[in-house]
Amino acid sequence: xxxxxxxxxxxxxxxxxxxxxxxxxxxxxxxxxxxxxxxxxxxxxxxxxxxxxxxxxxxxxxxxxxxxxxxxxxxxxxxxxxxxxxxxxxxxxxxxxxxxxxxxxxxxxxxxxxxxxxxxxxxxxxxxxxxxxxxxxxxxxxxxxxxxxxxxxxxxxxxxxxxxxxxxxxxxxxxxxxxxxxxxxxxxxxxxxxxxxxxxxxxxxxxxxxxxxxxxxxxxxxxxxxxxxxxxxxxxxxxxxxxxxxxxxxxxxxxxxxxxxxxxxxxxxxxxxxxxxxxxxxxxxxxxxxxxxxxxxxxxxxxxxxxxxxxxxxxx
Amino acid sequence: xxxxxxxxxxxxxxxxxxxxxxxxxxxxxxxxxxxxxxxxxxxxxxxxxxxxxxxxxxxxxxxxxxxxxxxxxxxxxxxxxxxxxxxxxxxxxxxxxxxxxxxxxxxxxxxxxxxxxxxxxxxxxxxxxxxxxxxxxxxxxxxxxxxxxxxxxxxxxxxxxxxxxxxxxxxxxxxxxxxxxxxxxxxxxxxxxxxxxxxxxxxxxxxxxxxxxxxxxxxxxxxxxxxxxxxxxxxxxxxxxxxxxxxxxxxxxxxxxxxxxxxxxxxxxxxxxxxxxxxxxxxxxxxxxxxxxxxxxxxxxxxxxxxxxxxxxxxxxxxxxxxxxxxxxxxxxxxxxxxxxxxxxxxxxxxxxxxxxxxxxxxxxxxxxxxxxxxxxxxxxxxxxxxxxxxxxxxxxxxxxxxxxxxxxxxxxxxxxxxxxxxxxxxxxxxxxxxxxxxxxxxxxxxxxxxxxxxxxxxxxxxxxxxxxxxxxxxxxxxxxxxxxxxxxxxxxxxxxxxxxxxxxxxxxxxxxxxxxxxxxxxxxxxxxxxxxxxxxxxxxxxxxxxxxxxxxxxxxxxxxxxxx
Numbered sequence: 001x002x003x004x005x006x007x008x009x010x011x012x013x014x015x016x017x018x019x020x021x022x023x024x025x026x027x028x029x030x031x032x033x034x035x036x037x038x039x040x041x042x043x044x045x046x047x048x049x050x051x052x053x054x055x056x057x058x059x060x061x062x063x064x065x066x067x068x069x070x071x072x073x074x075x076x077x078x079x080x081x082x083x084x085x086x087x088x089x090x091x092x093x094x095x096x097x098x099x100x101x102x103x104x105x106x107x108x109x110x111x112x113x114x115x116x117x118x119x120x121x122x123x124x125x126x127x128x129x130x131x132x133x134x135x136x137x138x139x140x141x142x143x144x145x146x147x148x149x150x151x152x153x154x155x156x157x158x159x160x161x162x163x164x165x166x167x168x169x170x171x172x173x174x175x176x177x178x179x180x181x182x183x184x185x186x187x188x189x190x191x192x193x194x195x196x197x198x199x200x201x202x203x204x205x206x207x208x209x210x211x212x213x214x215x216x217x218x219x220x221x222x223x224x225x226x227x228x229x230x231x232x233x234x235x236x237x238x239x240x241x242x243x244x245x246x247x248x249x250x251x252x253x254x255x256x257x258x259x260x261x262x263x264x265x266x267x268x269x270x271x272x273x274x275x276x277x278x279x280x281x282x283x284x285x286x287x288x289x290x291x292x293x294x295x296x297x298x299x300x301x302x303x304x305x306x307x308x309x310x311x312x313x314x315x316x
Numbered sequence: 317x318x319x320x321x322x323x324x325x326x327x328x329x330x331x332x333x334x335x336x337x338x339x340x341x342x343x344x345x346x347x348x349x350x351x352x353x354x355x356x357x358x359x360x361x362x363x364x365x366x367x368x369x370x371x372x373x374x375x376x377x378x379x380x381x382x383x384x385x386x387x388x389x390x391x392x393x394x395x396x397x398x399x400x401x402x403x404x405x406x407x408x409x410x411x412x413x414x415x416x417x418x419x420x421x422x423x424x425x426x427x428x429x430x431x432x433x434x435x436x437x438x439x440x441x442x443x444x445x446x447x448x449x450x451x452x453x454x455x456x457x458x459x460x461x462x463x464x465x466x467x468x469x470x471x472x473x474x475x476x477x478x479x480x481x482x483x484x485x486x487x488x489x490x491x492x493x494x495x496x497x498x499x500x501x502x503x504x505x506x507x508x509x510x511x512x513x514x515x516x517x518x519x520x521x522x523x524x525x526x527x528x529x530x531x532x533x534x535x536x537x538x539x540x541x542x543x544x545x546x547x548x549x550x551x552x553x554x555x556x557x558x559x560x561x562x563x564x565x566x567x568x569x570x571x572x573x574x575x576x577x578x579x580x581x582x583x584x585x586x587x588x589x590x591x592x593x594x595x596x597x598x599x600x601x602x603x604x605x606x607x608x609x610x611x612x613x614x615x616x617x618x619x620x621x622x623x624x625x626x627x628x629x630x631x632x633x634x635x636x637x638x639x640x641x642x643x644x645x646x647x648x649x650x651x652x653x654x655x656x657x658x659x660x661x662x663x664x665x666x667x668x669x670x671x672x673x674x675x676x677x678x679x680x681x682x683x684x685x686x687x688x689x690x691x692x693x694x695x696x697x698x699x700x701x702x703x704x705x706x707x708x709x710x711x712x713x714x715x716x717x718x719x720x721x722x723x724x725x726x727x728x729x730x731x732x733x734x735x736x737x738x739x740x741x742x743x744x745x746x747x748x749x750x751x752x753x754x755x756x757x758x759x760x761x762x763x764x765x766x767x768x769x770x771x772x773x774x775x776x777x778x779x780x781x782x783x784x785x786x787x788x789x790x791x792x793x794x795x796x797x798x799x800x801x802x803x804x805x806x807x808x809x810x811x812x813x814x815x816x817x818x819x820x821x822x823x824x825x826x827x828x829x830x831x832x833x834x835x836x837x838x839x840x841x842x843x844x845x846x847x848x849x850x851x852x853x854x855x856x857x858x859x860x861x862x863x864x865x866x867x868x869x870x871x872x873x874x875x876x877x878x879x880x881x
Contacts, residue, residue, distance in 0.1 A: 096750060096803075132801060132845075134719055134748065136537030137350075137367055157537040159529075161503045198796050198811060198827070218847055220795050221787070255805035 041302065043269030043310035044073025045278060050316035054262075056100070062264055062315070063108035063244045069315045070240065070268035071116055080187055080238050081120040088185035089113055089153070091144055092192045092208050093129035095253050099143045102245035102260045103253060105193045107143035109242045109266065113189060114151045126185065128156035129211040156181060163214045170229025172222060177214040190239035190272070194279045196251030196259070201290055203252050204279040205239045205272040206231045224291040228299050231272060240268045241275045243282050267310070273302025274309055326628035326641075330420065334427040341379060341424035345486055348376045349534040350719045350753055367719060367748070370534070373756040374400060377713070379424070379479050380759035382407045385575040386480075386709055389473055390760050392466040393706040398761055408582055415583040419569055419576050420608065420625030425478035426569050430608065430627075432558045433565030448610045452570050452623060456658055459577040461666030465674040469702070472677070472733060474709035476574050481554070484712040484736060488725055489551035492542035495533050498525060499541060538719060543744060546725040550736065566608050569625065580622040584655065585646035590619045590630070592652075593638035603630035603639055618654035677733040688867045690857035692729045693740040693838060696747060696774045697755040697766040700863045701730075707762035710736040714754035714763060720745030722840065723754065738763075740776065742840025742856050747776065749803035749839060777838025778860035778870070779808070779831050785853035788828040792816040798842035798854050799829050808835035809842060809854075833860060833870040 046066040054062060071077055081087060091105035099107055110127065117125045127148045131138040135157050139145035145155050163177035182188060192208035206227040210216055212234065219226040243266055249259040263282060269275050273296045277287050287293050287304050297304045350367035369376060377400075380386060384404040391397045407418055419426050462473035474480050502518075502525035509518040530536040560567035569576050590612075604612045607630055611623035631639045681687045685702065695714060698704050715723045715738055722745025725736040738754070740747055749772070755765040766774060779798075783789035802809040811827035818824060831854075838856045846852035860868050 134538055137719075137748075137750070139537060157539065160539055161499060162506060164507070198799055220797060220847075221793050250805075250807060252800060253803070255803070 041269065041271035041274060041309045042074040043267060043271060043274050043278075043306060044070045044313055045267040045310055046070040046073065046265065046313045046315050048264035048316070049314035054264075059244065059262070059264070060108045063106050063242075063266075064112045065315050066244065066264070066266040067109045067112040067240065067268075068116070069313050070266050071113075073311060073313050074238075074268050074270070077116050077120040077238075080189075081117055081122050082186065083121040084123040085121070085186040086124045086126065086184075087117045087122045088182050088188045089117070089125060089127045089148075090182065090188055090190050090208065090211060091127065091129060091142075092195075092203070092211070093135075093138055093142045093144055094132050094211070096131075096133040096138045096141050097253070097255065098141055100245070100260065101254055101257065102193060102195065102247040103255070104138075104142035104144065105191050106242050106244045107147040109240065109244065110144050110191055111147040111151055113191060113240060114148055114153045117189070118152070122187075125151075125153040126156050126181065127153050128158055128179075128181070130158045130179070130214065131211075158211075160214055168229060168233035170226070170233065172225045173219075173229045179212055179214075182212050187237060188234070190234075190236060191242060192239070193242040193246070194263075194283055195247040195254070196249050196283065198251060202276075202280060202283050202285055204276045205236070205241055206276055206292055206296060209234045224295040227292040228296045228301065231296055231301055232299065236270070236272045238268070238270055239272050239275055240266065241279050242266055243279065246283060248283065269306075269310065271302035271306075271309065273297050273304060274306035277304040278306045278310070325632045327632040330628055333421050334430070337422050338424045338427045341482070342486070344371070344376050344378060345483060345716060346491070346532060346534070347371050348713055348716045348757055350717070350751065367751050367753065369717065369753060369756060376757055377759045380709075380711065380713075383477065383479055383575065384408050385477050385578050386474055386760060388578065389463070389466050389471060390707055392463065393469045393471050394703070394760075401760075407579075411579045411582040411586075413586060414588045415586040415621050415624050415626045416576065416579045416609070417626035418579055419573075420627040423478055423569075423575075425482045425573075426566070426625070428482070428558065429561055429566045429568050433561040433567075436559070436562040437565060448620075448623075449564075449570075452610065453656055453658060453662070454571050455573055455577040456580065456656070457662055457666040458572065459574040459581075460663050461670035461673075462574065463670075464667040465670045468671075468674060469706045470670075470674045470677070470733065471706055471708060472674075473574055474711075475735065476572065477709060477711075478568070478573055478575055480709045480711040481557075483716075484710060484725070485550050485554040487712040487716040488544040488547035489554065491533075492544055492547060493551070495535070495542045498528055540721050540745065543721060544715075544724060546727050546736070549727070550725065566625075569608075570610060570623070580656075583621050583624070585648075585650070585653070586621050587643050587646060588626075588641055589621070589644055589650075589652070590624070591640050591642045593636075593640075596636045596638035598636060600635070602633045602635065606630055606633040618652055620654050620656060622656050674733075677731060680731050683731045683733060685866070688858055688864065689729050690859065691739070692726070693742070693777045693840070693856060693858050694861070694863070695723060695738055695740060695754040695763050696771050696776050696837075697752070697764045698738075698776075698863060699762060699764060701734075704762050704863075705730070705734055705737070707760040708734070708737045709760055709762075710734075711759065712736070712738070713757040713759065714738050717753040717757045718745065719748055719751055719753070720844075722746050722844075740840055740856075742843035743852060744844075746841040746844040747837075747839040749841075772837070773862075775837045775860050775862045777840070777856040777858045778833055779836050779838065779840075779842050779854050779856045781829065781831065782851075782853045782855060785848060785851070786829070787847070787853070788814075788826050790853075792818065792824070792826060794826050795847060796827060796829065797845050797847060801841050801845045803839065803841055804835050804837065806835065808832050808837070829854075836860070 046069040048062050091110045093104050095103040097103035114125050158179045164180050165175050166178045167175050190208055192205050195203045197203040209230040243263040246261050246263050247254045247259050248261050267275055267278055276293050280287050280290050347370040351370045381400055381403045384407050387401040387404040502521050505518045505521050509516055557568050608627045609623040609625040611620040682689055722740050723738045724741045726739050730737050752766050752771045755763045787793040787795040799809040799811050809829050811829050813825050814828045815823050815825055840856045842854045843852040843856050846854055860870050
C-alpha cells in the first residue's frame, strides 16, 4: 500500500466529502432546470363528485381514487420515474395526530403514490419526514408508516446526526443541514396537506420542504424569503397537494375535529406556486394573504395563475 | 491448572445462573422504553395512538418486585404495601430456607462485584480473599441506622439498595456512555470516512450503528441522545464501588449493602447448612480462602450463615470433598454456626446517627413545605412532595422510560433527602402529551399511574415568557414556535396582533404570544423548542402544579375542577 501524507489524507477526505454531496445536487438542479424549460407546467385537480356523506372507509376509498385520477391527469408517473429509480416520497408527517385530525398528509394518498411509483418501475420507494414531535410515534399515529410498510416502501427516520451542511445559496438561508438521503434520491415527490398555519397563514407545498432541513426555528422570522430559498434549492419536479381533509384553524398542530373540514379534493402538478395558489383558495384565502406565494412567483418559481395550466377532473 | 475433565459443579451452575440474571437485568432495563406501534386509547371520545412499554410493566419491574428492602422500607415510610410487592415475601422465605442465595446467585450488582473482584485482583492476589473483618458489621448498622428514620418517613436507605443503585447508575451513566460513544464514533466515520482504497469503514459501521440504535438503545425515530448532566457524579460513585473490589472482593456486598444485611438477618438460622466431614478435613483452609462473603473465618472455625452468600465456591475448592450443604431443621444453639455479634451500643449509635442525619436533611424551608423550588418539576402523577419522598427510591426507572429524555436525576433541587429523584428538565426534553409511562414503571407508586385523561388534567408547572428575550416582545419580530408546538388541543399559548414600531418609527403588526394559565399543564414543550438554545425565552417553573395547592398562584381550582378530560 502506498503511503499517504497527512496533507494527502486531508485532501482526499475533503474531496470525498465533496464528491459525496455535490454531483447529486448539481445534477439534480440542472435536470430540474431543464425540465422547467422543455416541459410546460402541468396540473390536474381531482374533485369528488360522488355522494357527500361518507364514512371513514369511504373517505379512504375516495382518497385513493382522487390520487389516481390526479396523477393520470398530469400524464402518469412514468414520465418522472425512470426504471429502477429511487423515489423519496415526502409527505407532511409533522405532528403526533391521527389522520382524521388532518395534521398530516392523508395516509391513503401516500399509499396510493407508493403503489403508483412501484407500478411505474421504481426500484425503491422511501418515505420520510422530519417531524416536530417524536418521529417513531408520529410516523405511526399519522397512519403513514403502517400503510407504507404494507406496500414495501422503506420507512426512513431522519437521524439529525446524519444531516450534512450544504450551501443552498439562498437569499437568507445560506448553509443549512440537509438530509443527504433525500438529496440522493432520483425523484422527490412532495406530498403536503393543506393546513391553516398561525404564522405563514397556510402550509402547503413550499412549506413542506422544511422537512428536508434541520435547524428550523429561525425560519419563522421571514417565511416568504426562506420558503422561496428552500423551494429554489429543492427544484420541485412533482407535488401532490392533499385536500381530502384540511385543517382550517389552530394550525399547524390542530387537535380538534372542529378545525377539520372534509374537502375531498386533491391536486397534482409540477408547479408548486400554482398548486399553492389553488390551495389558498381551498383554504379560503387570497394569494395576496400568502406572501411566500407572491415572493416565489416573483422569483420565477412558477405561476400564480393556476387556472391557465390546470384541468379539473370529477371523480366519483 | 489440572487437565481433568470439566466437572459440573454447583459453583459452575451458579456462575451460569449469575450471568443469566445479569443479562436479564440489563435486557429488562433496556426494554424499559416506549414502543410507538402498539396501544391506542380513547381520549375525549376519539382514538389516539399512545406509546406503550416494550413489555408489560410488572415484568420490567420484576427485580424490584422481589426486592424485600424496598417493600419493608416503603411499608415503614408510607404505611402501605403495594399488593404486587408481596412477591418479595418469596425472597424472604427462600432466604430463611437457603440463606443469602439472592446475593450469591441472583443479584446483578453482586455479580458485577464478583466479576470486578476477579478482574481487579488477578490470579495471584486471589489467595486469602476470605479474611473476616469486623467492618462487615457496618452493613447491619447502616441498615438499622436508616430503618429507624424510615419510621419517620425517610426513604433514604433505598439509595443504597443494590438494584436501585445499579439501575440508577446504568440509566444515567453507564448506558448513556455506551450510547453516546457508539453514536459519536459512527457519526464521525459517517461524515469523514476517507476509506482505504475501495474499502469504506462506514459500510460496516453504519449498519451496526443502525442496528444498535434500533434494537439495543431503542432510539430509532426518537433521535435524541441519552444526556444526563447529573450522571457524572453517579458514575464516579459507581466506579469507586467497583474499584473497591481491588481492596476486598465483594466489597459492596460484605461491607455496605443494606439489602444483603436485611437478607442476612433472615438467614440467621437457615435450613440449608454447611456440613464439614471432620474425618476427612485436613484444615487446609482452601474453603475459607475462596469464600465470597468471608463467612468461614479460619481452619476449623464455625460458619457464619448471615455472611454466607451460598455461592458454593467452598465445596468446589475442597480437595477432600469433605464440604457439603445439607438440609436440617434449625436449632437455636448450633456449635457449627456462629452469629455475627451486633452490639447494643452499636445499634443505638446507628439509630441516633440516622435520626440526626434525617434532621439535618430536613433543615430547609423546602423540605418543610414552606417554599417551593421552581426548578423542581416532578413528573405528572408524582404525589405531593412529602408523600413522594416517602416512596421514591431514586432508582431511575422513570428516567429510563421517559421517551424524550426530559426526566433527569436531581442533585440539590429536592434537598439531600430527594437526591437523584426524577425531575423534568424541559431544556433537555419535554413531557409528551400522550405518554404516561413514568407512572407505569414506578416500582413504589411514588409516581401514581395516570390514565391519559387524568394526565391531561394534571399540571406539573406553568410556562412564562421572558419578555426581555422573547423575539416578539424584545425585538418586535414574529416567531410562533411555542404557539405552534403547544400540544393542548385548544392551545395554552395564543397569539394576538400588536402594533410595534421599528427603529425608523414605522408601525408594523406582529403576533405576540401569551400563556393561558388555566390551560397550561407545564409540559415544557414550548421551552424545549424555543429558538433560544442557551436559555429559552419561555420557561416552565413548578408554580401551579396540581399536587401542591399551596404552590398555585392562579385561581382556577385544583386538578379535579380542571376543564380537561
